[in-house]
Amino acid sequence: MEPAAPSTVYLKDYRPPAFLVSEVELDIDLLGEDEARVAARLALQRNPAAPRPPADLELDIDEIAVESVAIDGQPVGDGRWAADARHLTVKDVPAAFELRTVTRIRPRQNTKLMGIYLSGTGFFSLCEAEGFRRITPFLDRPDVMARYTATLHADKARYPVLLANGNCVGQGDEAGGRHWARWRDPFPKPSYLFAVVAADLESCQDRFRTRSGRDAQLQCFVEPGKLDQIAFALESLKHAMKWDEDRYGLEIDLDEYNVVAVGDFNAGAMENKGLNIFNTKLVLARPDISTDWDFSFIDRTVAHEYFHNWTGNRVTCRDWFQLSLKEGLTVFREQQYAADRYSRAVARIQAVRNLRTGQFPEDAGPMAHPVRPASYQQVSNFYTSTVYQKGAEVVRMMHTLVGPENFRKGIDLYFQRHDGQAVTTDELVAAIEQAGGVDLAQFRLWYEQAGTPRLTVRDRYDEASRSYELSVTQQCPPTPGQPAKRPMHMPLALGLLAPDGRELPLRLQGEAAPRGTSTVLSLHAETEVFRFIDVPARPVPSLGRGFSAPVVIDYPYDEAGLQHLLSYDSDSFNRWEAGQRLAMNLLLQGVADRAAGRPVQFPEYLAQAFGRVLADAEADPAFAAEALALPPEVVIAEQLGQIDPLAVHQVRFAMRSFLAERLHDGLRRAYDHFATPGPYSPDAQSSGRRALRNLCLAFLMDLRDADARRLCLQQLEAAGNMTDAMAALSAIANCDCPERRAALDAFHAKWRDEPLVVDKWLGVEAQSRLPGTVERVRELTRHPAFTLKNPNKVYALLGSFGVNQVQFHAADGSGYQLMLEQSLALDVVNPQVASRMVRNFERYRRFEPGRQALMRAALERIATTPGLSKESSEVVGKALA
Incomplete structure (x- = not known):
């Protein structure tokens, strides 16, 4: 039985709001954990840009009780207003007026965690995308921008900290041990950026002086006892502020x-204007409880939310179809920041790996959608890798096509034109187009068409004329609702390597001057041919340098060509890519051999190529760690017509074991050599050394010998930082040995009072490839450390289990049954998080028949569940369609 289809919202149906709001004043009285009273004053006027403005005012509401309505100080009688589950309607309103409403909300019952809700130390809010309607009746859409004043009242002893957007303009005590604070945001903003906090928190302060000489007070608020974990985030905030000024x-x-x-x-995290609210896992950090990845991710996330102050807050989205206007652009800016702060090569490699493991499968599945979707049923389902990561790649392509200087001019023009406005992706493209002097009309298809384009590149070298010809054909596969695609405008960065490894000067036929040793071709047509002249010998092409476009490049590299690129390419990304392709070709051959009943074997040149990377690791250990990491199982699976996850896992493990055996001595030497002496530091050089050292340990543990286990347990016991401890714990969790259970239990016992570390432990347990993991995860759903009411716990345990390619996809369907049960239980508590768990089933058609049938049965069971949320219904409906 198919699920009932939720209503669909279409971009083509966009209409300007019937009313505008210039001022919002909120008085939020937190009467206790179970109830709050919200009095709102809105200054409204009919929108002259709206066609045929209605006589009645319709405001959005969700799970709030409306007590009274007044216009211009006069109560509105019961016959003139009505409230149902979704709307407050006030009849026959004037052209301009003041609306006052009084409503009641229940924070403790708000398990959806949207609007104002109760957490451990007090009240917090989350309004993006449609949470403000859970606080007060409003035109809850991003193109209604107003100036906000918020006054909070609460018990002073229980909730000593009262915060909202903007600047504090007043505070004081009230009778009965209560107090109040008033906040005023001087800049117009949409309702999704509204935020309040009333809680028992500790804080640390700092100041930042802008380059124009202004001083801003910075404060970080944390739960009591966590002040020692906030210093890094505060420093990251200052780094981000300085970077945004400079760049x-x-x-x-x-x-x-x-x-x-x-x-x-x-x-x-959420970029609310002047009041950023973060999940604790993305702001709290200390060397003994946080890994290098945690530190880096916190730095980037703090920067990301700060960068939204301009790309998202000062200029915001006209509608939710334009979500990538703020998110894609801000992710791109975050990636620029990371490249400047850390290893540029590693930052790019990690961004592309995330794209390939998350967005490429999304583009090939039932939830595929353009960067600017044409429709949605629940906007919360479109906070996706496509909108964020692919959206960032689209911005990066514009940066590549117009060049850094013109891109900066385009961003300046964008702010000059649209500061204080709610606009579309077209406005962003138009500003960059004008500043860069490049026609981007065809480029806009990147926002309109879903799917991952495939570039088929073939070449021909003519020795007599010393010319080298590249033929490039682009094709984008069908996606839901888009069976046929038009060619897109995209950059293709490339270089040519001579047989001796030199980079050749590039000169296109018909051009007077050479282009240097690296150039960008601008692709427009379905097939294009480029002829390079004065090429002394047949080169090896280095294609898509820096991953210049989010595409799959099909070029028939042989093993010699890939080893040539791996050895000589000046582009660090393509050196890494050559190693990945070399391994991928052999992995796919191994899967085919296994299916045909042939032995899975790997050639010695693979070990030699990886051995050279290991031998040269001193120059850049962080890059070496990335280059030695094999393609993830999900990326391997994407290359197969039909996925057998166990086969993929076994072949990849066989390659790891092969490399570990052949490179044993080098791995052992590197493990000893790249130890980081002295106090812990999350800087790029130190974290790079740890990354390589821990990768060596993981390879050695695949040999399953006593010496490797001794090393691993020794590291786990003696680790002076969480990076080394987690690397050892993850390795032992995947080792079927007597020490395994004791190590995992001891780790939990040591860190049971640190929730963020317990989440890491849950994730390690859930990602184990060993038999028994399904039952262990089921057991952990009943553990005191787990609750469906906390999204962090859900993502740590169930989210980690969902990416466990072996045990989630257990052939008997036990993993699917577990996820089905937990998703349905979660759907009642938090539909937004539940729909993300349900997405683990959405690509069932890609799997071999047995698993495919089991996954479809799970989807059908979810679909027939009475009262299924709109969020989960959309995912299931599109998967089964």
Whole structure:
């Protein structure tokens, strides 16, 4: 039985709002954990840009009780207003008026964690995308921008910290041990950026002086006892502020900037104007409880949310179809920041790996959608890798096509034109187009068409004329609702390597001057041919340098060509890519051999190529760690017509074991050599050494010998930082040995009072490839450390289990049954998080028949569940369609 289809919202149906709101005043009285009273005053006027404005005012509401309505100070009688589950309607309103409403909300019952809800230390809010309607009746859409004043009242002893957007303009005590604080945001903003906090929190302060000489007060608020974990995030905030001034000329625009950490949060973080609210896992850090990845991710996330102050807040989205206007652009800026702060090569490799493991499968599945979707049923389902990561790649392509200087001019023009406005992706493209002097009309298809394009590249060298010809054909596969695609405008960065490894000067036929040794071709047509002249010998092409476009490049490299690129390419990304292709070709051959009953074997040149990377690791250990890491199982699976996850896992493990055996001595030497002496530091050089050393340990553990286990347990016991401890714990968790259970239990016992570390332990348990993992995860769903009410716990245990390619996809369907049960239980508590768990089933058609049938049965069971949320219904409906 198919699920009932939720209503669909279409981009083509966009209409300007019937009313505008210039001022919002909220008085939020937190009467206790179970109830809050919200009095709102809205200054409204009919929108002259709206066609045929209605006589009635319709405001969005969700799970709030409306008590009274008044217009211009006069109560509105019961016959003139009505409230149902979704809307408050007020009849026959004037052209301009003041609306006052009084509503009641119940924070404790708000397990959806949207609007104002109760967490461990107090009240917090999350309004993106449609949470403000859970606080007060409003035109809850991003193109309604207003100036907000918020006054909070609460018990002073229980909730001593009262925060909202903007600057604090007043505070004081009230009768009965209560107090109040008033906050005023001087800049117009959409309702999704509204935020309040009333909690028992500790804080640390700092100041930042802008380049124009203004001082801004910075504060970070955390749960009591966590102040020693906030210093890194505060320093990251200052780094981000300075970087945005230097790179884009953008300054902080408020007198106060506050960051709050909360343990129960649906999102990673939220860029509310002047009041960023973070999930604790993305702001709290200390060497003994946080890994290098944690530190790096916190740095980038703090920067990301700060960068939103301009790319998202000062200029925001006209509608939710334009979500990538703020997210894609801000992810691109975050990636620029990471490249400047850390290893540029490693930052790019990690971004592309994330794209390939998350967005490429999404583009090939039933939920495929353009960067700017044409429709949605629940907007929360479109906070996707496509909108974020592919959206960033689209911005990066514009940066490549127009060049860094013109891109900066385009961003400046974008702000000059649209500061304080809600706009579309077209406005962003138009500004860059004008500043760069490049026609981007065809380029806009990147926002309109779903799917991952495939570039088929073939070449021909003519020795007599010393010319080298490249033929490039682009094709994009069908996706739901888009069976046929038009060619897209994209950059193709490339270089040519001579047989001796030299980079050849590039000169296109018909051009007077050479282009240097690396160039960017601008592709437009379905098939294009480029002829290079004065090429002395047949070269090896280095294609898609820096991953210049989010495409799959099909070029028939042989093993010699890939080893040539791996050895000589000046582009670090393509050196890494050559190693990945070399391994991928052999992995796919191994899967085919296994299916045909042939022995899986690997050639010695693979070990020699990886051995050279290991031998040269001193120059850049972080890059070496990336180059030695094999393609992830999900990326291998994407290359197969039909996925057998066990086969993929076994062949990849066989390659790891082969490399570990052949490179044993080098891995052991590197493990000893790349130890990081002295106090822990998350800097790029130190974290790079740890990354390589821990990769060596993981390879050695695949040999399953006593010496490797001794090393691993020794590292786990003596680790002076969480990076080394987690690397050892993950390795022992995948080793079927007597020491395994004791090590995992001892780790939990040591860290049971640190929730973020317990989440890491849950993730390690859930990702184990060993038999028994399904039952262990089921057991952990009943563990005191786990609750469906906390998204962090859900993502740590169930989210980690969902990416376990072996045990989630257990052939008997036990993994699917577990995820089915937990997703349905979660759907009642938090539909937004539940729909993300349900997405583990959405690509069932890609799997071999047995697993395919089991996954489809799970989807059908979810579809027939009475009262299934709209969020999960959309995912299931599209998967089964």
